[in-house]
Amino acid sequence: MFSRKPGNRPEDERIVAEGLTRLPVVKAPDAIWNSIEASLRAPKPLETIPPRRTFAWTFAAAAALLVVAGTAVYWRAPHRTRWEVVRTTGAQAPRTETISAGEWLQTDSSSTAEMRIGTIGTVEIEPGTRLRVLTTRPNDNRLSLAHGEISATISAPPKLFFVETKSATAVDLGCQYKMKVDDSGNGLLRVTLGWVSFEWHGRESLVPAGASCRTRAIEGPGTPFFDDAPKSLTAALDDFDFSNGGEAALRTILANARPRDTLTLWHLLSRVAEPLRPLVYDRMISFAPPPTGVTREKAMALDPQTLKMWKDELAWTW
């Protein structure tokens, strides 16, 4: 009964065995041994490594992918995520190089690259992009996008991967997205899977799949909108977010909103002047009654628990 002898296996076991053979044995990260070793001996003080070598990938004819290294200071961290630039386009054959915290990565007008963030995901880097790796810790993988465009595909628990720009930080919540910014920090985030939290100095925009959010230098992230929202709504939203469009812009947004645009309206509820909140609330409930527990009074008071409860229910319509 308890033998492992081969032979006729029950159908369930056969299906499971076949399925589980698809699960690979995953290589343990090198950093685990480093951490074990560190635990087995006396802790070391802060270590400074000498200036990193410069990565200069020059291609024969076209301009190349260029990595400019900076001096990096390393702490003996418990673990470190291995970041690699694994692929490039251009005349040269693809190469794989490790990239570390503090280092810059830049593509020219005709080159692209793919950066692998440990085992949690990848970042595709478009031509004309410059970014810097900030931290590579398992709980904090972070880069700074100076300008250009990237596409991130992250498969990890939320809040392990961050992209900073001059006007907002994208916090991964389990997603796939594109982000584009110019030198000033003006840009656009477009999410294709999952959610992204787009944050700046306490202002947060939750951007789900199928939606986008603009960001402007100094102002920070705007209000999210679905990509299929009416142009009249998105134009008025731009006006409201970045040109002091005020009540006139708000009324245009509300007039053109569809049931799905409660994504935008939910965010606006806490962004409009208090006297205008009833307009937004009334428009939202014209699409669907609020869930049990969400009262007008609490919503007007911007009670966090109430707003979260409402968002979680509205998400079923987004």
Added chain:
Amino acid sequence: MADREIAASILESCRCGDRDAFRALYEAYKDKVYSICLYFFHGDAAEAADVTQEVFLKLFAGVAGFRGDAGFSTWLYRLVQNACLDRSRSKAARTRAVEAASDTFATQEDDLIRRQSEQTVQQAVSALPAKFRLPILLRYFEELSYEEMSAALNCSMGTVASRLNRAHKLLAKLLPMRGGRDV
């Protein structure tokens, strides 16, 4: 030398505090331990790394007391079970799964298909209750016998059989039929 003989000689050296021997032991088992932890914790690489580290530190600390009356694997995977369940209880782990990591790169398309397939399997494993997840992972990653699993999981063989039986039934419902997950 057979694996068990290697382990015995290395264990002896570990008992003497031989750091190189411990490193050899670590290298022999690290990937499987990490993989089991990774799939137990729904693909959470950080959790898996932490628990893997914890397991091996406990192993090294406790190797002097290992009498060898049970197999080394049994002892090791008991450490794994205890560490996984302790961590799971303390952090109230949620059922999650991520795309499996890969050490090799195929074409993007092949990679996507393979990752979709792995993701389905991971999601199915993640959907199992914790007490079924470890037996399944030990069965298919380490190929432990029922006797070995009974010792590792500190329960009777009947309990092992029962849990595996239920896990197989649940997984068989969750896993796609032959030919992939596209319909």
Added chain:
Amino acid sequence: MDLVKRLASLALFASSLASGQNLSLTIGNSVAGQDYTMKSASFVFRVNGCADLSKAQVTAVAEGIVGGARRSAPLHPVPLQSQAGVYAIPDRSNPDGKWVFVVTANCGNETAGAIVPMNGQGFVRESTQLLSHAPSPSEIEAALKADTPSPAPGH
């Protein structure tokens, strides 16, 4: 036509309330599941009005027409632990042919169903039918024959 369908769904929902039918389904994008691991699911669905969710039984099947031939294949709803009574459909529809995903939920002696048309982008909310009974073969065939909006440009 979409408006007619929407009104029909609302009428069905209203009549089910009037008849005392409590069980219903809600269909949503994967983000509604609040489970990042299911971000690439075709959709998530919630079983509403079941007093004891542990006794709810859900099934799902893909029904399609590929190259003129009728096809069926089982789907694999995965219960999400982020929310009780919420399931994800991790399966993706084959880009070839036309497909609807049919979901049925049972709780006690009540049944609810949904016919969820799929296109290259995912599920088509506007054409989704929520029913107070298990979808019938004729309803499924009608859904397969109906026009399904194509994915929006740029996707």
